[in-house]
Amino acid sequence: MTGAELLIDLLAKHGVKEVFGYPGGAIMPIYDALYGAPVKHYLTRHEQGAGFAAVGYARSTGKLGVCFATSGPGATNLITSLADAMMDSVPVLAITGQVPTAAIGSDAFQEVDVLGMSLSCTKHSYMVERAEDLAEVLQEAMHLALSGRPGPVLVDIPKDIQLAQVPFHPWLALEEEASELDMNEVVKAEQLLAQAKKPVAYVGGGVHNANAQAELMQFLNKTHMPAVSTLKALGSVLPDYEYDLGMLGMHGGQAANIAVQECDVLVCIGARFDDRVTGNLAKFASKAKVIHLDIDPAEVGKRKPAAASMIGDLKATIPHLACFVTDAQWLAHTLEMKKTHAWRYDYPGEKVFAPYLLNELSKRMPNTGVVCCDVGQHQMWVAQHMKFTSPHNHLSSGGAGTMGFGLPAAIGAQIARPDDMVITVSGDGSIMMNIQELATIRRNNLPVKILILDNQRLGMVRQWQQLFFEGRYSETNLSDNPDFVQLAAVFGIPGQTITHASEVDAAVDALVASEGPYILHACIDDKENVWPLVPPGAANDEMMTENA
Amino acid sequence: MKHQLNIAVKQQSVAIERFLRVVRHRGFQLLDLALEGQDELFQVKMTVDSDKPIYLLTSQLSKLVEVKQVELQPMQQQAIG
Numbered sequence: 001m002t003g004a005e006l007l008i009d010l011l012a013k014h015g016v017k018e019v020f021g022y023p024g025g026a027i028m029p030i031y032d033a034l035y036g037a038p039v040k041h042y043l044t045r046h047e048q049g050a051g052f053a054a055v056g057y058a059r060s061t062g063k064l065g066v067c068f069a070t071s072g073p074g075a076t077n078l079i080t081s082l083a084d085a086m087m088d089s090v091p092v093l094a095i096t097g098q099v100p101t102a103a104i105g106s107d108a109f110q111e112v113d114v115l116g117m118s119l120s121c122t123k124h125s126y127m128v129e130r131a132e133d134l135a136e137v138l139q140e141a142m143h144l145a146l147s148g149r150p151g152p153v154l155v156d157i158p159k160d161i162q163l164a165q166v167p168f169h170p171w172l173a174l175e176e177e178a179s180e181l182d183m184n185e186v187v188k189a190e191q192l193l194a195q196a197k198k199p200v201a202y203v204g205g206g207v208h209n210a211n212a213q214a215e216l217m218q219f220l221n222k223t224h225m226p227a228v229s230t231l232k233a234l235g236s237v238l239p240d241y242e243y244d245l246g247m248l249g250m251h252g253g254q255a256a257n258i259a260v261q262e263c264d265v266l267v268c269i270g271a272r273f274d275d276r277v278t279g280n281l282a283k284f285a286s287k288a289k290v291i292h293l294d295i296d297p298a299e300v301g302k303r304k305p306a307a308a309s310m311i312g313d314l315k316a317t318i319p320h321l322a323c324f325v326t327d328a329q330w331l332a333h334t335l336e337m338k339k340t341h342a343w344r345y346d347y348p349g350e351k352v353f354a355p356y357l358l359n360e361l362s363k364r365m366p367n368t369g370v371v372c373c374d375v376g377q378h379q380m381w382v383a384q385h386m387k388f389t390s391p392h393n394h395l396s397s398g399g400a401g402t403m404g405f406g407l408p409a410a411i412g413a414q415i416a417r418p419d420d421m422v423i424t425v426s427g428d429g430s431i432m433m434n435i436q437e438l439a440t441i442r443r444n445n446l447p448v449k450i451l452i453l454d455n456q457r458l459g460m461v462r463q464w465q466q467l468f469f470e471g472r473y474s475e476t477n478l479s480d481n482p483d484f485v486q487l488a489a490v491f492g493i494p495g496q497t498i499t500h501a502s503e504v505d506a507a508v509d510a511l512v513a514s515e516g517p518y519i520l521h522a523c524i525d526d527k528e529n530v531w532p533l534v535p536p537g538a539a540n541d542e543m544m545t546e547n548a
Numbered sequence: 549m550k551h552q553l554n555i556a557v558k559q560q561s562v563a564i565e566r567f568l569r570v571v572r573h574r575g576f577q578l579l580d581l582a583l584e585g586q587d588e589l590f591q592v593k594m595t596v597d598s599d600k601p602i603y604l605l606t607s608q609l610s611k612l613v614e615v616k617q618v619e620l621q622p623m624q625q626q627a628i629g
């Protein structure tokens with residue numbers, strides 16, 4: 001068996017049925033081994049597309065996402081997707097071909113020091129130096145990507161090792177090291193909760209990574225604790241939970257942000273006090289003592305000190321918190337805030353109002369549907385105005401904020417979940433960053449739906465230029481974009497453009513009802529902004545609103 | 549504030565690159581570094597300086613796959629001048 005054949009064999013044994021990639025010189029033996037193999041390869045039209053398809057595949061299922069690229073520029077094109085997976089803790093295995101061992105360090109054709117480049121954007125990385133190490137490295141890499149706090153792992157394989165005969169290796173039984181929960185910290189947490197008058201649960205992406213939604217909901221249903229969510233956590237708290245206050249942070253809801261600012265105990269569950277969540281950190285939840293639950297001890301105290309910390313698998317740690325019932329007065333206050341600051345969709349103008357459109361889409365999509373966002377204003381509108389019952393169904397580039405994420409991530413999600421509806425919601429800026437992947441949709445006849453909210457601007461940057469840069473609109477006008485419906489038609493994708501509010505309902509129906517791929521190009525008001533907004537340096541209760 | 553760390557790390561050049569990258573990226577200045585190969589490990593003695601609490605570095609270093617042990621040593625002022 002060659003090294004290349006071993007790779008494909010191990011992937012298949014690990015249950016990997018689909019991989020994404022793009023061939024090239026230094027990875028040709030692996031592509032040769034793929035020919036006729038039980039692992040199906042999906043050719044994207046750019047390595048970044050392959051990387052994000054693997055991310056979408058992983059995020060929509062919890063399974064390992066796998067991508068292949070050749071050496072040099074193939075590998076460098078993968079790097080952004082790996083950085084994205086690193087920031088959002090996504091289990092991805094990246095396999096890159098490398099020039100032959102003897103040529104490494106000689107500045108050979110398409111040679112880049114991929115291992116060196118990977119250090120800052122992977123959980124771990126390897127360059128295989130000996131053929132006899134390959135089996136162990138690959139199995140360890142798959143285990144690492146999925147275990148503990150998940151993340152991307154890269155394995156760089158020189159071409160001669162792909163071609164070498166490698167010894168057979170049995171399947172390694174790699175087990176996760178379980179850390180023992182410090183019961184002194186549990187007692188501290190229980191004491192804090194016993195004294196709490198205004199507790200809030202601050203829910204992060206770790207809950208989903210730990211597959212602990214059931215434990216979270218049991219805890220919330222028992223304690224009635226008001227809950228706020230990060231962008232990545234949306235869907236973990238079920239939308240019918242009475243005390244769900246939605247997303248907090250820079251574009252969070254007012255009720256969520258005010259509740260956190262007023263709370264006296266903040267229970268952080270698998271979140272990391274990201275700067276987009278906290279605003280001015282010194283002023284964030286300044287009256288609160290923090291109880292921090294996480295699998296990664298490095299997150300505790302990294303940005304905000306914890307009065308009690310429970311390190312371990314959230315499935316095991318969350319149940320320890322269900323030891324009290326939230327004060328009725330605080331619950332009444334949070335419900336009043338939720339009512340006062342509820343979203344409104346009675347937009348007076350004739351133009352398409354993006355929040356209304358997304359809310360209608362949310363109501364008409366099956367709750368098993370997947371939404372893959374790009375990055376910018378539309379991304380925040382999705383987070384504010386659509387409801388999800390699992391983070392598997394809301395894929396959004398959170399930590400890295402990568403424009404171009406949505407379309408290839410949707411391709412990965414659609415391949416992973418062929419029976420579920422997958423919609424990418426993009427902007428007229430983001431969609432152009434990986435537009436070549438329309439060819440992948442066509443090639444595989446994928447029923448991915450595309451919604452473009454087009455304000456002919458790089459909207460979020462334009463919003464900041466308006467608010468904080470004295471209206472100096474530097475390089476944010478995109479009014480010379482192509483006609484998106486015509487562009488999609490070239491790839492065999494039907495669709496329509498709408499420009500008026502009166503067209504929204506029927507257009508959303510057509511999008512949802514389409515059996516194959518479809519594009520809805522919605523021209524929205526170019527002056528519409530995302531509200532509320534916590535301006536830079538401000539506390540989260542110092543939100544700017546549309547009418548302020 | 550200065551801190552001295554003893555770190556046991558797999559005896560591979562990339563392991564040294566990886567942990568030094570973390571030292572720099574997490575905002576710690578490297579003042580002194582010595583390493584010695586022993587039983588497939590590098591025993592690293594390192595002095596760093598930063599305004600940040602040292603656990604922000606030790607917690608990140610401890611996560612690295614190749615790092616086997618991280619020990620914070622009591623600081624000897626005379627030893628680092």
